[in-house]
Amino acid sequence: DIQMTQSPSTLSASVGDRVTITCRASQSISGWLAWYQQKPGKAPKLLIYKASSLESGVPSRFSGSGSGTEFIFTISSLQPDDFATYYCQQYNSYPYTFGQGTKLEIK
């Protein structure tokens, strides 16, 4: 199985900050990576697919990059609504696997 490792596990930041989250795969997954946002008590929401493609309706302050085994997720200017937990997910091969999540907290 492909292991997905996210860092950091927790991130404290302020409104307006630029933040980045890293996701590493235990083997190459090409660009088959998605990023999701999840708020407490809610289902995950797709933000980015194919490593860097922005889902329709998602604000352009969210972006993704990378290929192979290392991927970056960036929020260019944090908004109050962005404080949530973020997950990466590889869909290169079954079983699909998720990172352990990054909780973005208000500093």
Added chain:
Amino acid sequence: EVQVLESGGGLVQPGGSLRLSCAASGFTFSSCVMSWVRQTPGKGLEWVSGISGSGGSTYYADSVKGRFTISRDNSKNTLYLQMNSLRAEDTAVYYCAKGRGIYNYWYFDLWGRGTLVTVSS
């Protein structure tokens, strides 16, 4: 409205069985890969099982292989997860998720609200 809605969760004893359902609407269900993803309380996400649009191909996480069976009825736009030999570690919120992508590369663009399964005596 495009949505998926899970049902069938509840409290079950260890070793028991439960069947989850996911009713889909607003999209061409038979064209979509569908999956079940679970989340243990306070923990992360775990993909559980997936099924092709026709139902001819199914996939499972090792943790549930041999105990869970995914199926679909395209005439009813409904996805199922039959869960047998349930264990305490199967306790989680189970989400139904619609796949989008190409070939065998599918990510999840639509999720349900989830249904809670609790395995406890």
